[in-house]
Amino acid sequence: MRTGIATVCLSGTLKEKMQACAIAGFDGIEIFEQDLVTSPLNPEDVRTMAADLGLGLDLYQPFRDFDGVTPDLLKANLRRAEAKFKLMSRLGMDTILVCSNVATATINDDGLRAEQLSELAELAGDHGVKVAYEALAWGKYVNDYEHAYRLVEMVDHPNFGTCLDSFHILSRDWDTAPIEKINADKIFFVQVADAPKLSMDVLSWSRHYRVFPGEGQFELAKFMGHVVRAGYTGPVSLEVFNDVFRQSDVERTAVDAMRSLIWLEEQSAKWLAGNASEGDAAASRRRYPMELATLPKVSEPAGFNFAEVKADDTAQLEKLLGQLGFAFEGRHRTKDVQLWTMGQARVIINEQAAQHAEPAIAALGFDVDSPVIASARAQQLKAPVVARKVQADEEVFQGISAPDSTEIFLCQGSPDGTAAWTHEFGEGPEHPAAGASAVIDHVNLAQPWQHFDEAVLFYTSALALEPQPFAEVPSPSGLVRSQVMQTSDGAVRLVLNLAPVQQAPVQQSPARQARKTYQEHIAFAVDDLVSTARSARDRGLEFLQIPANYYEDLDARFDLEPGFLATLQELNLLYDRDATGEFLHFYTATVGSVFFEMVERRGNYDGYGAPNAPVRHAVQYDLARP
Amino acid sequence: MRTGIATVCLSGTLKEKMQACAIAGFDGIEIFEQDLVTSPLNPEDVRTMAADLGLGLDLYQPFRDFDGVTPDLLKANLRRAEAKFKLMSRLGMDTILVCSNVATATINDDGLRAEQLSELAELAGDHGVKVAYEALAWGKYVNDYEHAYRLVEMVDHPNFGTCLDSFHILSRDWDTAPIEKINADKIFFVQVADAPKLSMDVLSWSRHYRVFPGEGQFELAKFMGHVVRAGYTGPVSLEVFNDVFRQSDVERTAVDAMRSLIWLEEQSAKWLAGNASEGDAAASRRRYPMELATLPKVSEPAGFNFAEVKADDTAQLEKLLGQLGFAFEGRHRTKDVQLWTMGQARVIINEQAAQHAEPAIAALGFDVDSPVIASARAQQLKAPVVARKVQADEEVFQGISAPDSTEIFLCQGSPDGTAAWTHEFGEGPEHPAAGASAVIDHVNLAQPWQHFDEAVLFYTSALALEPQPFAEVPSPSGLVRSQVMQTSDGAVRLVLNLAPVQQAPVQQSPARQARKTYQEHIAFAVDDLVSTARSARDRGLEFLQIPANYYEDLDARFDLEPGFLATLQELNLLYDRDATGEFLHFYTATVGSVFFEMVERRGNYDGYGAPNAPVRHAVQYDLARP
Numbered sequence A, B: 001m002r003t004g005i006a007t008v009c010l011s012g013t014l015k016e017k018m019q020a021c022a023i024a025g026f027d028g029i030e031i032f033e034q035d036l037v038t039s040p041l042n043p044e045d046v047r048t049m050a051a052d053l054g055l056g057l058d059l060y061q062p063f064r065d066f067d068g069v070t071p072d073l074l075k076a077n078l079r080r081a082e083a084k085f086k087l088m089s090r091l092g093m094d095t096i097l098v099c100s101n102v103a104t105a106t107i108n109d110d111g112l113r114a115e116q117l118s119e120l121a122e123l124a125g126d127h128g129v130k131v132a133y134e135a136l137a138w139g140k141y142v143n144d145y146e147h148a149y150r151l152v153e154m155v156d157h158p159n160f161g162t163c164l165d166s167f168h169i170l171s172r173d174w175d176t177a178p179i180e181k182i183n184a185d186k187i188f189f190v191q192v193a194d195a196p197k198l199s200m201d202v203l204s205w206s207r208h209y210r211v212f213p214g215e216g217q218f219e220l221a222k223f224m225g226h227v228v229r230a231g232y233t234g235p236v237s238l239e240v241f242n243d244v245f246r247q248s249d250v251e252r253t254a255v256d257a258m259r260s261l262i263w264l265e266e267q268s269a270k271w272l273a274g275n276a277s278e279g280d281a282a283a284s285r286r287r288y289p290m291e292l293a294t295l296p297k298v299s300e301p302a303g304f305n306f307a308e309v310k311a312d313d314t315a316q317l318e319k320l321l322g323q324l325g326f327a328f329e330g331r332h333r334t335k336d337v338q339l340w341t342m343g344q345a346r347v348i349i350n351e352q353a354a355q356h357a358e359p360a361i362a363a364l365g366f367d368v369d370s371p372v373i374a375s376a377r378a379q380q381l382k383a384p385v386v387a388r389k390v391q392a393d394e395e396v397f398q399g400i401s402a403p404d405s406t407e408i409f410l411c412q413g414s415p416d417g418t419a420a421w422t423h424e425f426g427e428g429p430e431h432p433a434a435g436a437s438a439v440i441d442h443v444n445l446a447q448p449w450q451h452f453d454e455a456v457l458f459y460t461s462a463l464a465l466e467p468q469p470f471a472e473v474p475s476p477s478g479l480v481r482s483q484v485m486q487t488s489d490g491a492v493r494l495v496l497n498l499a500p501v502q503q504a505p506v507q508q509s510p511a512r513q514a515r516k517t518y519q520e521h522i523a524f525a526v527d528d529l530v531s532t533a534r535s536a537r538d539r540g541l542e543f544l545q546i547p548a549n550y551y552e553d554l555d556a557r558f559d560l561e562p563g564f565l566a567t568l569q570e571l572n573l574l575y576d577r578d579a580t581g582e583f584l585h586f587y588t589a590t591v592g593s594v595f596f597e598m599v600e601r602r603g604n605y606d607g608y609g610a611p612n613a614p615v616r617h618a619v620q621y622d623l624a625r626p
Helices: A014-024 A033-037 A043-053 A071-091 A110-126 A145-155 A166-170 A177-181 A202-208 A220-230 A250-274 A315-324 A371-380 A420-424 A449-463 A510-515 A529-538 A548-558 A562-570 A610-624 B014-024 B033-037 B043-053 B071-091 B110-126 B145-155 B166-170 B177-181 B202-208 B220-230 B250-274 B315-324 B371-380 B420-424 B449-463 B510-515 B529-538 B548-558 B562-570 B610-624
Strands: A002-006 A028-032 A056-063 A095-099 A130-134 A160-165 A187-192 A235-238 A303-310 A327-331 A337-342 A345-350 A360-368 A398-401 A407-412 A439-447 A471-475 A478-486 A493-498 A520-525 A574-578 A581-587 A594-603 B002-006 B028-032 B056-063 B095-099 B130-134 B160-165 B187-192 B235-238 B303-310 B327-331 B337-342 B345-350 B360-368 B398-401 B407-412 B439-447 B471-475 B478-486 B493-498 B520-525 B574-578 B581-587 B594-603
Touching (some): A014 A033, A014 A043, A014 A250, A028 A235, A033 A056, A033 B548, A033 B610, A043 A056, A043 A071, A056 A071, A056 A235, A071 B548, A095 A187, A110 A130, A130 A145, A145 A160, A160 A166, A166 A187, A166 A220, A177 A220, A187 A220, A220 A250, A250 A449, A303 A407, A303 A439, A315 A337, A345 A439, A360 A439, A360 A520, A371 A398, A371 A449, A439 A594, A449 A478, A449 A493, A471 A610, A529 A581, A529 A594, A548 A562, A548 A574, A548 B071, A574 A610, B002 B056, B002 B250, B014 B033, B014 B250, B028 B033, B028 B235, B033 B056, B043 B071, B056 B235, B071 B110, B095 B187, B110 B130, B110 B145, B110 B160, B130 B187, B145 B160, B166 B220, B187 B220, B220 B250, B250 B449, B303 B439, B315 B337, B315 B345, B315 B529, B315 B594, B345 B439, B360 B439, B360 B520, B371 B398, B371 B407, B371 B449, B439 B449, B439 B594, B449 B478, B471 B610, B478 B610, B529 B581, B548 B562, B548 B574, B574 B610
Parallel strands (some): A002 A028, A002 A235, A056 A095, A095 A130, A160 A187, A360 A407, A439 A493, A520 A594, B002 B028, B095 B130, B160 B187, B187 B235, B303 B345, B360 B407, B439 B493, B520 B594
Antiparallel strands (some): A303 A360, A327 A337, A337 A345, A398 A407, A439 A520, A471 A478, A574 A581, B327 B337, B337 B345, B398 B407, B439 B520, B471 B478, B478 B493, B581 B594
8 A cells, every 4th residue: 555645734844744754654745735835945856855755746735726617717727727737747746636616616517517627637638747636525516526526527538537535525424335436547546534523514623633544433444445446556645634733743743644554554454354345255355456564463452461650769659559558579680670569460660760750650561462463563553662671581571652652561461360570570578468459450641732642543553452432521720631442341441631731730841741741540450449448548548538528419419328428438439330330449649640549340330430530630639739 | 790700610629719709809609519529628618718708609500410300310319409409508509500401301391391390499499599490502302591481480489490591592593582571580590601603513612612701703792681681680600611711820711701791791781772672762771770880981093003022132123123114213211212113103122121031022002092091991801000110201101911911002192193202212313214104014912822812802802903703824833823803994903823832932931931932023014015125125134035936836826927926036025915905015034032024005905915824934933943
């Protein structure tokens, strides 16, 4: 599959964009007219630079408002088109995108439109240019790809074809199956974009909220499947207008974009394999002209292997874990790290932090079928590799860096939930105290606003986690956007939180601000939260103090048994209930940017106590006040 | 008019919100349930604190999903309501908002609904509570205020009335005239919110994009006019869910909120005076029970009086102005400021800046009918006053501080466009060089994202500038939102720009970042731009260099006369044309955060060369690269 991207997806100058696209590994680019007009590079410079970078210049865009106009306007439009054709010849480009008219069209007549587009095709032919005509979703008269294709058939000129854009097709809910009936020679270009399902006017939706494939909710694998079945073999190019991407680091965004196409390619191949076309039993084995590359296989992680917290001074972390009931298992034989466990919940305390670094979540380990295959997959998806020094005879961890810079380690799971590497820790007490059994229930990570969508695609594509519908939680400093990514069995649950900008503590260094704008936490699940809480209290744990008003409201909402309500309040426990079960939980005080949560799930309760989150935010906010 | 605000409008804890509301001068507040539930203050504390702050506790909200339910659910809902009634008694509150059911209603029968609401009214009566029933715009069965009122009439209980919310009424385009027919005794509460006209689902629109009156596009004066005519005399309270306000400084937002109500009160009185009700010729003189306070009158400013630029080292500014053709008129007799003029365009260079402070726009002077009246108005609208030292016999400037901290001076205009205070400048050359005539055409100010809506209301209410439809301009670091505020004759044009977050230069101090995240400029209009540009070039002016590609595109778009096009390119002039006329302009290089623009308007051209703005952004971005 030939990969492409429109320069309008990225921030920066044309030169910066081209360099970033080359680094990310794109085959070609679409040049957005404005990027050229505003550039100090002349067309010949751009041509040379693209050749040096190994980038094809696949499409010049956009040319707007050509068809369905008065004769006077047609003349002016042809003049304007010819100027662009000449420019394209200097750039060495042969395909131009012409969008259906949104502004100046006054005549709704397919015969006239075809006539005017024929004149354009003729002129394009004289200059060796191919015109890809696209139906914009909000085109005045032409807004349906099938209509655009009918016009292509009417024009019937070798230099006139169509461009299929997933946004313009899927935002209008057009059926994508008829794509297969289009003559592949007449599909001059294919653009892809994903988007969240929003109910708003399609123009605003398109101009601000498009995202890369895998970051939204469109059925893009199906769209691409139909395109492949049509026999199309040209570029598959991203055209994504997104307010955030336009403000973000250009190289990061280009890599995110490339990852989305690699993932889409795999998903499209899967869709084709799983969806034989009607009346064609052999279709699932049929080879199509477009070659779709495959990735190393992935399956959902079986669970968390460990969580790692890092600090310069680790005393507070050790104290908190001890009070929660974790046992100190010893120090690593060669590294300055400690292992603490509570049943199968393993927490590593890493002492190798920078001077004065406050406690923070640094790494997460996941149990996977094959760390090597999972790591190969992640690397093909352009995840940055994390290198860790290992000694001979120590377990090698395959590590990659998540978009928020948390280190993700791919570990060999075991049927009994143990981890072989724990034997590398040897200097702890002979018989660690047998505490309550626990597992890591979920981990809540703060995401920088520039990389939220990127993180969703990262965990979807590299770890096969499934994004759930997102929630918005009120806090005293603004709404917190909360996105759960989890496995189908709930064994791994990751909560990505997008915190309000103002929560960035101003006294911190810029580097730290980018990473930790918000408190993060690790939650452990136990069988009996009340007894866990009592034991922790007896050990002196500092609980997050829940206001009395909360318990009054709880009572008003749930009509709880008075003794139970009193226990909740006595121990600062929070409570939630829905049709599937009950949820009890409590929070510890925060050290650095990290705190811990203990939860008990009763019945099939599958949530996170969302109605209680505002209480936690408010109390933590109050404590953080000067 | 009794002013109120819901705590959900503001950031912070309940305590912080209450304090900010008291400082801003609100009569009362609505307590949003979650703000109490998450607070460590018990109800008695809240009651005492409100009394100490002089704040009425006017409404407890919200109580959701009561009506149209099964008998089982009704029982649970009544139990929940009673708990809240008891809580309200501890708070000393007597009115509760009950919203029409959006989630749990299963029975669509007004008879049953009235029956269930009667039970609620009865219970409320027992606790001395009044229930204000409100139709949410997205209520499952009840979403129209007239429908809610019919239910109030059916229930017919002294403790049961309705709440009118402008958002829920205007977002659905319900006719507001029938409000007048509602029995005033049955209107228990009125909530107001404005909003930009967006085409999206009404729930998202409501939860994220509401703004304070005067910051959106709803016809609120008319809404309030009908409410006043109905005979309502209770609180008029803001209920605004806005993602930005929830992240902003609580005291600033509370003042912005209060300003919006003061302004709305004036606009409502005006609407009533101008819109006699049908068949009632005396209505415009009729007094309604609700007293509407009036503000000192304002009319549009006649023009810019001056612009002031401030720097520690002013050499670069002096050089630029000199090269543009400005004449140095001398220094002020007592202050360290210089006056530079070009015709009626006056620029003050202020040398009293902090050490190492880069050049920046510091102040703007506007010609008004009466500086004292305008200043009184601004102060009643809670604009912060700027104090400047003056000597005896010097002109006293009435100054206020705009939301972006630009100082705004209200000056006595003169019929011939001169300014009396220029006589205080006396040590310049005896006969300043007679340059070309010029006026300040427009000033472009960068706005911090937290205070953009606040700025629109500020200039609307204090200076009678009219907001125009906003534009979004692409730049290499993201979209720039551009909002023109102008007088009807175009004599004063102010462009408020909301720049992408990433444009904040990281090396600057936080205080400066908040103010100057983006380049700002002053534009001067001349009669003959080509000759002005030639003279400036001869004086060595550093023009912003416009790429050659721009002129090729210009030619493709406009088919310009070759000699004219060559002149434009030779002098780095930009060009635009529309049905009303033509626009020529050029930019200078930037010093500190400020640059200058020279424009020539031909015919009735009323814009700002918007198609050229991306070129400017791209070139400036490129120059600012390390």
